[in-house]
Amino acid sequence: AIVRRAGPQDLDASVVFWADIVIICVAGAFFLFTLPRAVARFGPGGGWLDGHFFRSRRHVRNPRGTVSSENLTRDTHSGGITPSSAVSEKAVQVRNPLHMRAWQARFPGAMRILRYPMIGRIHTGGVAICALYFGLLLFAALYKSSIFKDPQRAGLVAASQIPIVYVLATKNNVLSVAWGTAYDKLNYHHRFAGRLLVLAANVHAIGYIYLWTREHRWLRTIAQPQYAWGLTALILLDILLLFSLAWFRQKFYNMFIFTHVIASIIFLVAVSLHMSQAVPYVIAGAVFYGVDRIVRLLKTRIATATVTTLPEMCMTELTIPSINGGWRAGQHVRVHILSTGMGFYGWLESHPYTIASAPTVAHGAPEGLVLLSKNCGRWTKALHAIAAANTKGVESGSHVKVLIQGPYGGPGYTLPHSFSGAMYVVGGSGISYGLAGVQEVLQYARAGSNTVRIIELVWSVHHPDCLTPLLPTFSSMLAQALALDIKLTISVFYTRAVTSDHEFKEYALSPGLALEPGRPPVNHLVHDVVGRTLHAISDRGERRGVFVGACGPGSLGDAVRNAVSDLDVKGQSNLVGGVELHEE
Ligand SMILES: Cc1cc2nc3c(=O)[nH]c(=O)nc-3n(C[C@H](O)[C@H](O)[C@H](O)COP(=O)(O)OP(=O)(O)OC[C@H]3O[C@@H](n4cnc5c(N)ncnc54)[C@H](O)[C@@H]3O)c2cc1C
Known part of the structure; x- marks a missing residue:
């Protein structure tokens, strides 16, 4: 009827x-x-305006966009961070983000x-x-x-x-x-x-x-x-x-x-x-x-990008300073390179890339939107050739017009900075996700809207030299974390043997940064992060769980998934307040 x-x-x-x-x-x-979980995004630190459209915010820039640790002091009364620079003189108000457990947790x-x-x-x-x-x-x-x-x-x-x-x-x-x-x-x-x-x-x-x-x-x-x-x-x-x-x-x-x-x-x-x-x-x-x-169409921008080669990583870095806000860590864009250097129809092609920088909550990403492109096929090699053809010196890079569309994808209603611990396990070019993820948590901490106490970044690469271009960024992130009273550790694992014709460089590694041979012992590392998070929050009532983000080859994703499942079996997930896995 x-x-x-x-x-x-x-x-x-x-x-x-x-x-x-x-x-x-x-x-x-x-x-x-x-x-x-959707409603929680409208709460403090939920960033509900982010992740939809790019923005260009005015901000104070310093070299390579890093925020030096000297600029940050901890306000012991409020628990917040007081940037001592001219940007802001008043203490940042602490407003913890709402945390809603996902069904998986x-x-x-x-x-x-x-x-x-x-x-x-x-x-x-x-x-x-x-x-x-x-x-x-x-x-x-x-x-x-x-x-x-x-x-x-x-x-x-x-x-x-x-x-x-x-x-x-x-996509929308x-x-x-x-x-x-x-x-x-x-x-x-x-x-x-x-x-x-x-x-x-x-x-x-x-x-x-x-x-x-x-x-x-x-x-x-x-x-x-x-x-x-x-x-x-x-x-x-x-x-x-x-x-x-x-x-x-x-x-x-x-x-x-x-x-x-x-x-x-x-x-x-x-x-x-x-x-x-x-x-x-x-x-x-x-x-x-x-x-x-x-x-x-509304998500599309035409901008000027600087492209630089990163020979140690077999990659090309593409930076767009004029776009510095509006995305979230884990999101990607589609890029057209509007240059004849891309070949007859190469400029017509759009390729997806995960954003490798995070926009500061208040001021926009200091260095703008950064993409890291691995040189693997015809298109990416043509982009690399444009960057390598730079005649003005390695520092300045080549300038190209790009058509960029996004941001797309990302963690949805999950707020990684609303957990007690966060871990990023990435392989090769997946470092884009790891960098943006860690930076985003640190930036929410600067804005006084973060509850993460322990962060671990694990990066698996072929060769130890891959570390060279990212050493300043890693050191800066470690310094910021120290100033923010967050325990950040970065472990880089290299899988290729160092040969006599390719010497092993002696790196001056900041405390918290480790370079180790072999595949990352993912199961052990995941358990370790959960253990350290439990210890760090033992004096607090609230257990907000651990966020685990993975991006890289399938086998790495499998290892992370198995490690999280192992935690579930042992009951440790519940103990820490739930473990939420996000695979990029
Ligand atoms: C969501 C997402 C995020 C990514 N983020 C990054 C990143 O941060 N860094 C990075 O180095 N790589 C990233 N990649 C992979 C990158 O997009 C490809 O390596 C690149 O498009 C290959 O281009 P190519 O023509 O030089 O290589 P090819 O060797 O010609 O192609 C390699 C493979 O890439 C795929 N591919 C080719 N053209 C396109 C296209 N126009 N759109 C989508 N896929 C295509 C095809 O499956 C092909 O088999 C990402 C891919 C996706 C889907």
Whole structure:
């Protein structure tokens, strides 16, 4: 009766309509679960304005943007930090950020199972959601129907999934905002929903093609515009699927993007002209797509960047001083280099990069937005060549115009500075995340809105020389942490043996910075951080847990995940107030 009153009257249309209603209800339930964490972002130190649009703030700069420890003294009465520089003369008011435990920290036992990678990098939780989604669509396709007798139903199932596939494909989408989950973390679901849509559309088409061929009216029928548009929509879907397969994506990334954008737009037109019942779903998909494109435009800036080579790290550093605020640690951008040096169409390509600096809460990132790009393929090597072609001397770097879009991704409703301890385990170019993460916590501490007492940064690299360009930054971070009464330790592990033709340099390492051979003993290090955090907060009532961020090769991520699971098994997660794992 409800179906007849509220939904479409025809059974086929009504079943798929109600399947979508179930999906919307589940999405709404997830939103309600995350709501308390969303609200916490509006509290002190929640930084709810950050992470959406870039800003250019006025700030006082000093060399390499570092804040010297001499500029900071601890105000023993308030517990806050008094910058003794001319920037501010009054003590910073301490306002601890609200801390809302994530579900993964509340139910570590269940999370241990749900975050276990099951198919590739897709975890058990993701596989379970996909399985339930598949079951729902299967029910919608088969309820009082048969794919052999009623090809119409499969077509409607395909059309009804258009909004879901399109909303999950966009970078700026309502689900990411509602769930506090970065768009890239939802991408596997876009791929799964997209494949089911293609499957349903093919079942629908094959059913009719078989019928028309059997009745000797295939040519006559397909000549009619309505069915010709249907065939066009099907071909576009199959092209979308083909070029999105992992092999094509990795080998021909530009082809994948080009076909995806063009085919997905024409598909919406084709399917509307094929099937009038699809129009509401097409409108919803087009709205999601259109809003995303508008927000992307609003998130786009053209700026001048300085590019410098970092030969020891086989990387290129790209700095944009004019953009110095509006992002969060862990977020990334997409960059176009507007230079003929990038090759014939290299300037048309946009590549994703994690931001390697953090904007100071009050004054903006001192050195601006920094990206570290590993020289690995054609595009990144061309960027490196532009930086190397600098004729004015190594210090100044080369200047290029860039088109930068973002910020995207990031930790959502998690506030790393609201924990008792924080740990970043990164490998190679993942150091961008580690640098931004540690700097962000230190900057919240300067602003008097931080509860982290222990921070550990673990960086795994091939060669010890990688340390050279970052030595001043690490030393500065250690000095700032000392002034802020935060125990920061930085451990750099190198995996490649030092050979006779490549000498080992003697580094003057600041206290708190260690350079060690071999792979990082991740399990031991994670347990150690939790142990030290427990010790550091033993005199305080509040246990806010430990934030663990990981970014790097899959094996490093696996090691961190296993270590966190081990803590969950031993009950240490609960003891410290929960351990929250964030994988970049
Ligand atoms: C969210 C995110 C953040 C990243 N952050 C960093 C970082 O901070 N530092 C860093 O060094 N690297 C980072 N990368 C990787 C970096 O984007 C790639 O190494 C770079 O785009 C490769 O370009 P290439 O053409 O020189 O290399 P290629 O050897 O041609 O490509 C290597 C692989 O990169 C992928 N790729 C190629 N072109 C693109 C593109 N336009 N967009 C997306 N992927 C592409 C393809 O899967 C390809 O297989 C990040 C990647 C992602 C997804």
